Amino acid sequence: MATISANKANRLFWLGRYVQRAYMTLHLLRRVYDKMIDGEPTDYQEFWKKMDINDNYATRGEFTLGMLYDEENPGSVASSLQHAMDNAILLREDIKTETMSFIEISIAMLKKQRHVAESNITNLQPITDWMLAFRGSAAQRIEDPRVLALLAIGQLTEKMDIMLRFSYDYERIATQYCLLKTWTKLWPELLDENIDRQICRMLEPETYAQADDNFRWTLCKYVNSLVMV
Template sequence: MILIPPQAAEHLYWMGRYIQRSESMTRLVIALFDKILDEDFDDAKAFYAKLGIELAYDSAQMFLRESVFNLEYASLCNTINAARENAILTRSHLSNRMFSRINALYLAYQEAKEERTVSLYWLESTLKELDAIWGNLELSLVEAKESPLIQLGKVVERMDLNIRLYDSIEAALMDVEKLNSIAEKVRPNHKRVTLSSSNKPKTLQTINSVFEALTTKHES
């Protein structure tokens, strides 16, 4: 097991998950905004309903404000805030450069929230910042030992969302080898994950239990 305190390891993992969630949901919001304008005005309502979220809007611009700022636990603003909170709790494990990028994105969201204005162009610019965070992951860390934990969070979240948002177990299966490769960096004797292509609940449970298995299993 990589020698990082258990609490710090968990926060690094969840930081990775929340950054990936921010990226995936930003891409989703952009796609839904386009659909509201060009295809089906109620498409976003139906999509969020699948997640158990009641979303009301009377225009594409209102949808943008609601999804970015106002959804109680699913807004992009809250997701960015959660990523930053985990970054704060692991501050000593991150370089100034990486922490500053995450904090700057948080501040940009706070400023936009206070002004109550958001545009598609602005949202696309935040997506570029999220891409930059991943692009500089290895270089931004103080030590390489943190990287697998953040990357594990990233791939687990991506697999989870592909199933929950798009019912695509096939897309999740494409990430299994990457998941196993990262997990082996965290714990060399990691038992490789296999997924069923037909059992959605079991697949989600398996994916979301990987971190706990890696951090609680004792060497024999």
């Protein structure tokens, strides 16, 4: 197994995060979309507050277009995919051309859909499928388990971050943390031990049961500082 440079480790971690962010953003947008079918037309506002996005979209239409296609919006699907690509392009030899290609075709599809007047998020289902295919391809094709681990650590970090923002159940968050810790067994040096201890304390069932928004934001901050790449 070849040595992995610090820059490469950083790119793998962020590639994992951005792919996960694109996937989760689409997933959550579908839920908001569903809610707005027979809910309040302003239900979308809660979404961008949780995502900590500064842009205040005036209408539901603007919100949809902005969250999907606006590359300037760091929380948009377009931005996440582009950032994923910026990392992937420098990792071809590790993740393989076929794995990279799922990001490439997702970006191409998003660019094409942007110009479709009646843009419906359902049309973007293939991007969700390709993000899943990306993971499958990575698992099949990556030969170095440490490379796969760095990708998975990035994905799980991002997943925990978003789940905490959207107040997912304790069990689901604790499971992700358990998975993340499993992957870090290949790279124990990557974890900040102090932060790890803090997270473990906060993820005690009794402690978490008392969680409010502030608690979750603090936990989210710890999760984002846990891995040192």
